[in-house]
Amino acid sequence: DIQMTQSPSSVSASVGDRVTITCRASQGISSWLAWYQQKPGKAPKLLIYAASSLQSGVPSRFSGSGSGTDFTLTISSLQPEDFATYYCQQANSFTFGGGTKVEIK
């Protein structure tokens, strides 16, 4: 089974900061990776698919990159509504990473 490892598990940042989250797959998955955002008490929301494609309606401050085993999610300028937990997911057998909580510094 493919394992997905996210880091860090949490990050403290301020509004306007650039935030980068990484996700590593235990074996190559090409670009078959998604990123989801989950706010407290809410369902997850698809942000990025195919490693770097922005889902419709998602602000352009979110971007994704990577292929093979190493991937990143970048928020270019953190906004108040971006404080949430972010999950990566490999799109073949659907394993999720452990999550990264973005907290207010």
Next chain:
Amino acid sequence: EVQLVESGGGLVQPGRSLRLSCAASGFTFDDYAMHWVRQAPGKGLEWVSGISWNSGSIGYADSVKGRFTISRDNAKNSLYLQMNSLRAEDTALYYCAKGSARRLGFHYFDLWGRGTLVTVSS
């Protein structure tokens, strides 16, 4: 309105059964694979099971294989999860999610319901 609405959760004793349902609306249900994803209290997301558009392909997480059964009724725009031999570790919020393709595998979850809570306790 495009939405997924889960139901059927509740408190159940260990070893008993429960059936979850997910009602879909606002999109062509039989054009897409569907999934169940769960989240234990305070924990991360865990994929549970998925089913292709025509029920021809089905997959399960190892943690539920042999105990849970996924099914769908395209005529009723509904997805189901039959959960047998429930354990305390099955306690979670269960989400229904729409896949972005027909087949099982190599796609993403682009629509989620709000979830239904399953609590397994004596």
